[in-house]
Amino acid sequence: MFDEIVNRKGTSCAKYDALETYFGYSDLQPLWVADMDFKTPDVINEAIIKRAQHGVYGYAKPSTKTYNLVKEWMHKRHSWQIDTSWISFCNGVVPAYSAAIEALSEEDDEIIVQTPVYFPLFNSIKNNNRKIVRNSLKENNGYYTMDLEDLKNKITSKSKILVLCSPHNPVGRLWKKEELEELAKICLENNLIIISDEIHADLVFDKFTPMASLSKEISNITLTLNSAGKTFNIAGLNCAYTICENKEIKEKLDKELAKRELNSINVFGFTALEAAYEFGEEWLEELKIYLKKNIEFTKNYLSKCNSKVQFFEPEATYLLWLNFKNTGLKHKEIKNMLFEKSQIALNDGRSFGVEGDSYFRLNCALPTSELEKGLSKIVTYF
Numbered sequence: 001m002f003d004e005i006v007n008r009k010g011t012s013c014a015k016y017d018a019l020e021t022y023f024g025y026s027d028l029q030p031l032w033v034a035d036m037d038f039k040t041p042d043v044i045n046e047a048i049i050k051r052a053q054h055g056v057y058g059y060a061k062p063s064t065k066t067y068n069l070v071k072e073w074m075h076k077r078h079s080w081q082i083d084t085s086w087i088s089f090c091n092g093v094v095p096a097y098s099a100a101i102e103a104l105s106e107e108d109d110e111i112i113v114q115t116p117v118y119f120p121l122f123n124s125i126k127n128n129n130r131k132i133v134r135n136s137l138k139e140n141n142g143y144y145t146m147d148l149e150d151l152k153n154k155i156t157s158k159s160k161i162l163v164l165c166s167p168h169n170p171v172g173r174l175w176k177k178e179e180l181e182e183l184a185k186i187c188l189e190n191n192l193i194i195i196s197d198e199i200h201a202d203l204v205f206d207k208f209t210p211m212a213s214l215s216k217e218i219s220n221i222t223l224t225l226n227s228a229g230k231t232f233n234i235a236g237l238n239c240a241y242t243i244c245e246n247k248e249i250k251e252k253l254d255k256e257l258a259k260r261e262l263n264s265i266n267v268f269g270f271t272a273l274e275a276a277y278e279f280g281e282e283w284l285e286e287l288k289i290y291l292k293k294n295i296e297f298t299k300n301y302l303s304k305c306n307s308k309v310q311f312f313e314p315e316a317t318y319l320l321w322l323n324f325k326n327t328g329l330k331h332k333e334i335k336n337m338l339f340e341k342s343q344i345a346l347n348d349g350r351s352f353g354v355e356g357d358s359y360f361r362l363n364c365a366l367p368t369s370e371l372e373k374g375l376s377k378i379v380t381y382f
């Protein structure tokens with residue numbers, strides 16, 4: 001099923017159709033933006049087709065079933081008992097994040113982010129006129145951990161929010177329960193709200209722990225952002241949700257979402273979300289096996305070809321944080337070679353923060369045969 005090569009060109013998809021816009025070249029093999037080249041499961045496609053056959057597409061609203069499916073998903077996949085009243089729907093995790101920054105802090109407040117990280121998580125801080133405070137992750141032989149001493153030193157009276165990316169994009173860490181507990185302890189001691197972006201929570205190769213599930217106290221300071229977009233490759237349907245037990249935080253967020261008109265969702269978004277959470281588990285298990293296989297394939301391929309490119313096997317996500325430091329080349333030289341010689345499109349590590357110098361992010365969620373083509377273009381030059 002995942003071996004099928006789907007021609008995505010000409011479908012208004014950013015990954016293939018916007019190469020010229022983003023990279024200045026149109027003939028690159030796209031191994032960048034975080035969506036998959038696999039078809040979404042049949043159960044979702046069928047539900048969308050059935051809904052389309054109805055023929056009327058008026059304004060959409062989540063039903064009791066939608067709320068219950070999110071609740072059940074959290075319980076069965078992540079052992080987290082949530083209440084319907086904690087859930088809000090919106091049209092994307094990033095829009096919800098941006099609204100949350102505005103709702104939960106004031107202009108010039110400090111928001112702490114653990115870089116390198118998915119770039120909208122710091123861009124939105126700047127765009128909302130808040131101050132970005134970087135708490136860089138520590139790297140040891142490709143394995144990243146949180147620098148909690150640095151975090152403590154960076155907290156001031158202006159610090160309002162700690163942004164957590166869990167699991168972490170791009171470094172692929174699946175944070176351990178103990179790491180999350182230590183982080184939360186610091187946030188509790190310093191009155192910081194935690195915004196936890198858990199969009200990659202289902203794409204994990206071990207047990208995932210939602211931050212807010214750790215204790216009632218932690219739940220009370222945490223706003224969780226999530227969606228079925230990454231898990232089931234339905235990001236283009238723009239349906240996400242937030243989970244928050246703290247009524248005051250939730251009300252502030254809901255007000256901001258309404259102010260920005262972000263709480264009206266495409267009817268197909270709800271249809272896909274419901275089908276995914278009701279019937280998609282079997283497909284998800286198969287997907288994870290395939291992704292793990294592709295990650296291992298990449299590792300073995302680079303090693304077999306004595307490539308200078310290294311990466312640490314991610315504990316979550318299909319995103320590989322490739323380290324080009326051993327090539328001895330400057331970041332710009334690597335970038336030019338990737339585009340002009342290898343002719344592949346990877347995400348530029350620097351867009352995830354200064355820590356991303358000499359790194360590029362590769363998306364391995366594609367048929368292994370296509371992945372092999374991309375890797376062969378890398379090893380020829382690196």
Ligand SMILES: Cc1ncc(COP(=O)(O)O)c(C=O)c1O
Pocket residue numbers: 034091092093094095118165169197199200227229235240
């Ligand atoms: C950590 C993280 N958060 C959010 C998003 C995007 O979420 P959405 O498309 O729902 O705005 C991505 C997409 O790559 C991501 O990696």
